[in-house]
Amino acid sequence: MQRIRLRYTKRGRLRFTSHRDFQRAFERALRRSAVPMAYSAGFTPHPKVSYANAAPTGTASEAEYLEIGLAVTRDPEALRRQLDESLPPGLDITDAVEARTSNFVERLEASEWLLRLPGVEPEQAERAAAVFLAAEAVEVQRMTKNGLRTFDARGAVAALELLPEGTAQVGIGDDTLTDGAGDVRTGAPCAILRLVVRHATPAVRPDDVLSGLRSTADLAPPVPAEVTRLAQGPLDEQTGTVTDPLALDRAAAEVGR
């Protein structure tokens, strides 16, 4: 069985796709494009697909990952193109590498997020970020399946900084995915924050950091923040950057050639 790791996106209005919705759409795309899937054994065989660490419904992402098992060996790039064509625009397959290494999920150590805060002055966001980072711990609450949970949102944050205005829009702001209607964000201020969070238990989501910013620094965006995951992978603690989790597989594939 050949295993292939894929990177995919949730862009524009399709960021409202839940993970379950994505799974169904992806498995149908596999059927439409007649990918020679390997199936699990048992009474009701399922195609071999494993998903890693899905972004919450409503947040866009440039860096989601999954792995599929094939019954017949395929060229990863040809497979990527074939699957990408079969999925609706917005759910795009952007990378495909043959799995040559183990512990892939463990390599997803951290996520880099972009937080657009329409209606928030950049200076105000910058001050709030400084207050948040200066705190030892920032207690936040979130409703979970097991009730209201209180936990620290500060410890997992490896970086939080203001990006200059006009930073290239990815994910949500992609005009081609919003009926071509363009953007209503004209004139009003908009702060853009870059956030790096370590994957830990309990998971700290961008929403948790936003509620931390509200509780520690009174940062209350007038409209919902637009959140995009830019990357997930190994964390370089020195620079606070997230690197490519497929790099090892890529290198191994080069050597194997």
Place this chain on the structure above:
Amino acid sequence: MTVESVFPRLEALLPHVQKPIQYVGGELNSTVKDWDACDVRWALMYPDAYEVGLPNQGTMILYEVLNEREGVLAERSYSVWPDLEALMRERGVPQFTVDAHRPIKAFDVFGLSFSTELGYTNMLTALDLAGIPLNAADRTMDDPVVLAGGHAAFNPEPIADFIDAAVIGDGEQAVLDITDIVRAWKAEGRPGGRDELLLRLAKTGGVYIPRFYDVEYLPDGRIGRVVPNRPGVPWRVSKHTVMDLDEWPYPKQPLVPLAETVHERMSVEIFRGCTRGCRFCQAGMITRPVRERSITGIGEMVERGLKATGFEEVGLLSLSSADHSEIADVTKGLADRYAEDKIGLSLPSTRVDAFNIDLANELSRNGRRSGLTFAPEGGSERIRKVINKMVSEEDLINTVATAYGNGWRQVKLYFMCGLPTETDEDVLQIGEMAKNVIAKGREVTGTNDIRCTVSIGGFVPKPHTPFQWAPQLSAEATDERLTKLRDSIRGDRKFGKNIGFRYHDGKPGIVEGLLSRGDRRLGAVIRAVYEGGGRFDGWREHFSYDRWMAAAEKGLTGTGVDVDWYTTRERTYEEVLPWDHLDSGLDKDWLWEDWQDALEEVEVEDCRWTPCFDCGVCPQMDTHIQVGPTGKKLLPLTVVNN
């Protein structure tokens, strides 16, 4: 004039609502056409939640038929849940289409498909959100023509105040004909305004325009007569019938949603119409004559549809799918063709006889044999004669014996309660039948682990059926009868634990009955329910019987009639029924004779295999039933190289 998308405004609301994906569109195989390049624009709405509306075949077919036409555009809309409705009202976001998020008010025609009467309040919500006046009389040139279709449109009188027009029967050709009329009127510069357009539609004889008819009432509250109130408007409006289904292989590119919906499968309608003659069944009566899709036509639609969607299941739809003249070849052919692809087949409507078990075996060839469903509809032999469901208890027991012998372990039986002439005894027989089924199952399999689920719905008399004159059983009497049945089942020591019992209380059925056989006087009631917060009446958690009864009391004041008058009252031969001027093709005298036969427990055969009974449909349409066999086989397709 380009119409702006409301999406940017809607998008800001979506993080605050449940399942936002249902509002964003972008489904596989959906279509967004250039607004300015089209001169006739339809908004098609299924007035229920997206998860129910998206898989609706009627809407999907018309969407594709219209969009295939040059210069014509169709977009879809569904009911928004109350959480989003509240936000839309707060922020002034109008009812929108999910395709390009255009406001409904900007379209030429706003077509709504009513499978049931319980969608009426949702129509009012949508009109109000769209900024379209609720009363048709208040609309101007800026508003679309509000057009009702679907089975409930066979009696559109309760919503006559709110709709501009109704079409009964098959929509495929009808929407194209209406498009041509709208196009010509627009091209001429809209002469005579809305009135002229509606008059042109009315003159075709195939579009009902309620405002062109006056209803006169007798002193006792019954209808005196319904009269056209201007020249050129026909006394009766006829239904539309598409004769050759192979000419209309829709949907060709079924929509594949991202959100989860109630039917996640590729559906192919294998025939339309039914002549079994079950007297309670409105669908069977109003969709006559029988028209089969050919075996090769079915094969092509399945193949093309699976390629276009990636679905894992194929549903072969019709009112009684095992009745297709070549059903054995169809199911075997499809099971053979897709044996390697892990494609499941389903045949949702079933008939009780041994042939069916062979089919079921074929359909479940690669899967598990868990449950089979049959619909005897009536518990006693006598009541089954009344409703013309020609199944003997012996047939049923033989069928389940075969099923159990073939490895099936669970049988589900559907029944109705409240049928005409029904007594407690008829309903208690349902329990006896379930016990006999289990006893037979134990005997055949040698195990006690056999289950039988009994599922019971309340009977609602419907227009254009032989039971259109029948009294409906009151909610209290229905509940009382079902309680007796439940107690007799639960109290049985030998079988009670193996019988599952599912039923609905009688109250929603009374509201459905009120609307089904209602007339124009109910407009005030529907409006009052809507204004009192009524939404999603088909959903148990949103439905309020008390709200409907309070609205009826208020809305019917001064009319001399009440809810009982509409529901539990038996009608006489002479009475003018509210839908008499809508011609379903059925001869009213034939329906009356069949009603008399029902009361005398006389059965009527299926005219596909016996001589004609003069129901009136074929001569009226100058046609006859269209059945096979064609003798053709569903040849295996050549394997496509990857």
